[in-house]
Amino acid sequence: MNSNAGGDLRAFFEPGSVAVIGSLREGGGLGYTVVKNMRQFNFTGRIYPINPSVNETFGLKVYPDVGAVQDQIDLAIVITPRQTVPGIIDQCAQKGIKAAIVVSDGFAETGESGARLQRELVETSHRTGLRIVGPNTVGILNTDNGLVTNPYFISYDKILKGNVAYCSQSGIVGAQGQPLKDQAYPISKMCDLGNKCDVNEVDLLNYLSQDPQTRVIAMHIEDVKDGHKFINTVRRVVAHKPVLILKPGRTERGAKASASHTGSLAGSDRIYDAALRQAGAIRLNTWREFWEIPRVFVNQPLPKGNRIAIITITGGVGVASVDTAEECGLAVADFSPVTVNRLSRLSPQLASNPVDVGPIIPTLDNPWPVLEETIAAVLDDPNVDCVTATLYISSGEEIPVYMDIFDRVMKKVTKPMSIWIYGTELAAMEELLRKLQERGLPAYLDIELAIKSLATAAHYSRVKCGLNHGDLGISKFRVS
Amino acid sequence: MNSNAGGDLRAFFEPGSVAVIGSLREGGGLGYTVVKNMRQFNFTGRIYPINPSVNETFGLKVYPDVGAVQDQIDLAIVITPRQTVPGIIDQCAQKGIKAAIVVSDGFAETGESGARLQRELVETSHRTGLRIVGPNTVGILNTDNGLVTNPYFISYDKILKGNVAYCSQSGIVGAQGQPLKDQAYPISKMCDLGNKCDVNEVDLLNYLSQDPQTRVIAMHIEDVKDGHKFINTVRRVVAHKPVLILKPGRTERGAKASASHTGSLAGSDRIYDAALRQAGAIRLNTWREFWEIPRVFVNQPLPKGNRIAIITITGGVGVASVDTAEECGLAVADFSPVTVNRLSRLSPQLASNPVDVGPIIPTLDNPWPVLEETIAAVLDDPNVDCVTATLYISSGEEIPVYMDIFDRVMKKVTKPMSIWIYGTELAAMEELLRKLQERGLPAYLDIELAIKSLATAAHYSRVKCGLNHGDLGISKFRVS
Numbered sequence: 024m025n026s027n028a029g030g031d032l033r034a035f036f037e038p039g040s041v042a043v044i045g046s047l048r049e050g051g052g053l054g055y056t057v058v059k060n061m062r063q064f065n066f067t068g069r070i071y072p073i074n075p076s077v078n079e080t081f082g083l084k085v086y087p088d089v090g091a092v093q094d095q096i097d098l099a100i101v102i103t104p105r106q107t108v109p110g111i112i113d114q115c116a117q118k119g120i121k122a123a124i125v126v127s128d129g130f131a132e133t134g135e136s137g138a139r140l141q142r143e144l145v146e147t148s149h150r151t152g153l154r155i156v157g158p159n160t161v162g163i164l165n166t167d168n169g170l171v172t173n174p175y176f177i178s179y180d181k182i183l184k185g186n187v188a189y190c191s192q193s194g195i196v197g198a199q200g201q202p203l204k205d206q207a208y209p210i211s212k213m214c215d216l217g218n219k220c221d222v223n224e225v226d227l228l229n230y231l232s233q234d235p236q237t238r239v240i241a242m243h244i245e246d247v248k249d250g251h252k253f254i255n256t257v258r259r260v261v262a263h264k265p266v267l268i269l270k271p272g273r274t275e276r277g278a279k280a281s282a283s284h285t286g287s288l289a290g291s292d293r294i295y296d297a298a299l300r301q302a303g304a305i306r307l308n309t310w311r312e313f314w315e316i317p318r319v320f321v322n323q324p325l326p327k328g329n330r331i332a333i334i335t336i337t338g339g340v341g342v343a344s345v346d347t348a349e350e351c352g353l354a355v356a357d358f359s360p361v362t363v364n365r366l367s368r369l370s371p372q373l374a375s376n377p378v379d380v381g382p383i384i385p386t387l388d389n390p391w392p393v394l395e396e397t398i399a400a401v402l403d404d405p406n407v408d409c410v411t412a413t414l415y416i417s418s419g420e421e422i423p424v425y426m427d428i429f430d431r432v433m434k435k436v437t438k439p440m441s442i443w444i445y446g447t448e449l450a451a452m453e454e455l456l457r458k459l460q461e462r463g464l465p466a467y468l469d470i471e472l473a474i475k476s477l478a479t480a481a482h483y484s485r486v487k488c489g490l491n492h493g494d495l496g497i498s499k500f501r502v503s
Numbered sequence: 504m505n506s507n508a509g510g511d512l513r514a515f516f517e518p519g520s521v522a523v524i525g526s527l528r529e530g531g532g533l534g535y536t537v538v539k540n541m542r543q544f545n546f547t548g549r550i551y552p553i554n555p556s557v558n559e560t561f562g563l564k565v566y567p568d569v570g571a572v573q574d575q576i577d578l579a580i581v582i583t584p585r586q587t588v589p590g591i592i593d594q595c596a597q598k599g600i601k602a603a604i605v606v607s608d609g610f611a612e613t614g615e616s617g618a619r620l621q622r623e624l625v626e627t628s629h630r631t632g633l634r635i636v637g638p639n640t641v642g643i644l645n646t647d648n649g650l651v652t653n654p655y656f657i658s659y660d661k662i663l664k665g666n667v668a669y670c671s672q673s674g675i676v677g678a679q680g681q682p683l684k685d686q687a688y689p690i691s692k693m694c695d696l697g698n699k700c701d702v703n704e705v706d707l708l709n710y711l712s713q714d715p716q717t718r719v720i721a722m723h724i725e726d727v728k729d730g731h732k733f734i735n736t737v738r739r740v741v742a743h744k745p746v747l748i749l750k751p752g753r754t755e756r757g758a759k760a761s762a763s764h765t766g767s768l769a770g771s772d773r774i775y776d777a778a779l780r781q782a783g784a785i786r787l788n789t790w791r792e793f794w795e796i797p798r799v800f801v802n803q804p805l806p807k808g809n810r811i812a813i814i815t816i817t818g819g820v821g822v823a824s825v826d827t828a829e830e831c832g833l834a835v836a837d838f839s840p841v842t843v844n845r846l847s848r849l850s851p852q853l854a855s856n857p858v859d860v861g862p863i864i865p866t867l868d869n870p871w872p873v874l875e876e877t878i879a880a881v882l883d884d885p886n887v888d889c890v891t892a893t894l895y896i897s898s899g900e901e902i903p904v905y906m907d908i909f910d911r912v913m914k915k916v917t918k919p920m921s922i923w924i925y926g927t928e929l930a931a932m933e934e935l936l937r938k939l940q941e942r943g944l945p946a947y948l949d950i951e952l953a954i955k956s957l958a959t960a961a962h963y964s965r966v967k968c969g970l971n972h973g974d975l976g977i978s979k980f981r982v983s
Contacts, residue, residue, distance in 0.1 A: 128862060132818075133852070133862075176897065177927060178897045178898050178927045178928055179927060179928065191819060192819060193817055193818060193819020193820070194817055194819070194861070195817040195819045195820050195925070196819070198927075199897075199927060200817065200895075200925060200926075200927070201925070201927065202926065202927050202928055202929040202932065203927075205928065205929035205930070206929065243819065245819070245822060269823075271819075271822040271823040271825075271826050272822065272826065273826045273830065274825065274826050274829035274830060275829075276825050276826075276828075276829050276835050277822055277823075277825040277826035277829060279825075280821060280822045280825040280835075280857060281822045309949065309951045310820070310823065310949065310950060310951070311949050311951070337673055337674060337675040337680065338612075338673060339671065339672060339673020339674070339675045339676075339723065339725070339751075340673070340675050340790070341760060342725060342751040342752065342757055342760045342761045343749075343751040343757075343790065345751075345754065345756050345757040345759075345760040346751050346752065346753045346754050346756075346757035348756075349754035349755075349756050349757060350753065350754060355756050355760075372613070377760060381674070382608060382613075415680075417656065417658045417679075418658050445675070445680060445681070446680075446682065447657065447658045447659060447678075447679060447680070447681065447682050447683075448658055448659065448682055448685065449682040449685035449686065449933060450685070450930070452682065453929060469789065469790065469791050470790060471789045471790070471791070
């Protein structure tokens with residue numbers, strides 16, 4: 024185990040050794056799939072498969088139970104039929120294991136008999152100090168060490184290592200539920216808390232706030248165990264890392280659905296909403312926002328204010344961008360005289376914000392230097408705090424050119440940028456998005472997201488600076 | 504020209520012969536590209552390339568001017584330097600051409616000298632009866648006859664023929680600006696009105712309302728020439744076809760940006776907003792909604808009410824779906840006793856809405872019949888007006904299975920459905936989306952869009968039935 028990291032949950036995310044307890048049936052066994060996934064992502068620790076009726080899997084010795092393993096086990100991953108779980112958790116505690124992820128379902132979410140089994144887990148946890156994530160979870164993923172506890176087959180073999188922690192109370196935030204490779208989300212950790220019989224959102228926030236690989240936390244929550252403690256923890260974390268929250272149950276019927284999904288009652292949404300905003304958390308409204316907006320925080324400085332420059336290739340989208348910017352609390356920057364001059368030298372048509380390079384491009388044999396100089400000019404403007412630039416792509420052959428431009432531009436960038444990509448070939452657009460993300464540039468296929476992401480960064484920047492929450496930039500902010 | 508269609512704009516959309524007037528320089532000439540695009544999309548009419556310094560292009564005889572063509576020309580496509588355009592338009596009128604698309608830019612959108620040229624075009628139009636679309640436009644596309652007037656290279660060779668007309672005041676709504684093939688938007692017509700020196704949004708609505716290929720109209724507008732007339736026209740069209748409107752300029756700064764983009768002043772947004780809603784138009788807020796929501800109207804009946812059934816594979820998304828549904832005016836249906844029984848026979852866990860098949864699937868060797876029966880059961884329920892179903896896809900090998908299921912389900916469907924697709928491979932998800940769309944099923948990669956599209960259909964259904972606009976379903980409706 025990495026000994027220089029802090030927090031109670033280290034064993035869950037940074038185990039030196041794991042036991043995988045479940046069916047090792049080749050092909051479809053859930054334990055088999057966990058081992059397979061971990062090997063696919065090159066887990067750096069030792070793996071001890073546990074099963075009484077198998078001798079070997081993936082060339083690894085299989086043990087009949089955790090007690091039969093001589094070495095220390097940092098983390099147990101339990102994926103067995105629910106009625107067997109309490110006994111296995113008890114064995115884990117006896118073996119001295121400090122952390123267990125109960126992937127199995129059929130507990131409090133299904134009714135009284137499941138709830139009774141779940142209470143047994145909690146009792147063992149309280150009695151022995153063994154911490155439990157779950158049950159009813161796909162568990163944890165860590166791009167730093169290749170840990171993945173997901174019992175479902177993952178069709179891809181690479182996840183971009185980055186600095187966003189995605190947390191949830193649903194398996195949808197899991198490697199089996201998202202095209203993580205194709206979307207190039209820059210991930211540090213993922214954690215599905217499941218039924219939260221023990222480890223909850225507060226523990227997780229405390230751990231992630233200390234995690235050096237995590238710079239931004241995106242959290243999907245349906246219910247909160249201790250609202251007061253949660254809000255206080257959020258406030259503490261927000262002081263140094265942004266916390267973005269997707270919390271369904273906004274409507275009465277949604278809250279009711281949430282209760283039946285996780286087996287616990289959600290509080291009044293209006294109260295949470297006010298408390299979360301007061302604590303400096305940022306509330307998201309859609310799953311797309313949940314996945315996409317955190318990108319903006321990963322590799323860039325925070326904007327020093329809310330003034331945006333918009334570089335577009337299409338006037339129509341330029342106008343729509345202004346609406347979006349203003350509606351989520353950004354101000355369309357008025358360029359300084361120096362910038363106006365600099366842009367006018369390229370073309371008099373370029374000297375106002377949004378800068379529409381669309382009409383200029385077809386008139387030039389080589390439009391790239393104009394695009395590059397336009398980006399550089401607005402980034403240099405002291406009246407500009409952040410920039411959204413547009414890239415058009417057709418066949419994909421433009422990609423190396425764009426990479427060259429941004430390799431140069433990025434060296435001089437001290438302000439956050441986002442990129443909106445549009446074009447005629449979806450695969451080329453997605454490829455460009457990935458290439459930009461690999462360089463740390465947040466890119467989007469929706470102009471509204473490209474702008475909202477910067478609005479979110481500007482909002483967080485103000486919160487962090489402790490500015491008056493009642494002022495215009497904050498009160499007008501909303502991401503929807 | 505198709506003689507059985509009505510409306511003033513037939514020559515623009517259904518010409519038997521076109522003249523393409525512009526540079527025929529191989530590779531990059533704008534006229535050359537128009538001809539190339541038209542041949543790529545198998546335009547069914549005759550093409551007369553016009554250029555004084557070329558004899559032949561693409562095996563077609565080139566004429567020095569339109570006067571040199573003996574045959575009738577239904578439509579002229581003009582893509583020459585702006586100062587030459589008034590003279591060419593005059594020649595077109597003398598030749599007896601009734602319709603011209605002026606693709607060239609540099610007119611009212613650039614200042615006074617351009618505005619003067621534009622006025623010359625208007626004068627010729629008034630004097631001779633020649634109708635003009637543009638200037639400053641990518642013009643028109645018609646999937647029924649392969650007409651495309653776009654002067655930019657289009658990298659793909661196929662557009663799904665369908666029943667959505669996409670209209671705009673921006674080149675972004677053009678074949679060179681969107682991955683039309685990859686997204687499988689079911690398109691009837693596209694039209695960029697550009698500067699609207701003559702043909703405007705009212706003319707276009709009147710034409711599209713008569714167009715048998717168009718069942719739904721999505722319209723991006725920045726300014727309106729005659730607000731009163733426009734609203735009255737919208738009201739008339741809405742009585743038989745839905746009109747979805749994306750109108751930027753919602754903020755003061757956005758309205759200002761709009762003015763400088765199109766050279767005309769937008770009216771107060773609040774007034775338009777109220778008038779549009781009163782007329783039964785549906786206001787959209789994002790470009791993604793503009794492209795995606797119309798799908799829902801193409802091949803399906805309208806919902807008879809606002810009660811939705813949600814079939815999910817992930818409880819977390821199920822809860823979020825309920826919020827989205829309620830927030831845009833849908834009601835989560837309470838299943839009839841018959842449906843509850845039918846679903847309970849599959850599993851007691853399935854008997855409530857949202858129906859979460861997630862926990863059941865891993866317990867079954869063959870989960871498909873359960874999914875199919877679940878969909879069939881909720882579609883049969885008299886308490887259900889529309890359905891959103893979830894499909895999960897990994898490698899893509901599930902596609903034929905899903906197609907089989909929906910081929911059977913679709914035969915019995917008398918209610919609108921939308922599909923939310925999620926999974927681990929973006930390309931497979933997009934392929935499944937296309938395959939479903941080709942069968943007329945609207946599919947989405949965002950659960951919120953899958954639900955909002957049905958909310959939009961339910962809203963329009965009420966508008967069309969002339970129900971009281973003040974009732975709950977309407978007043979709560981919003982798409983954002």
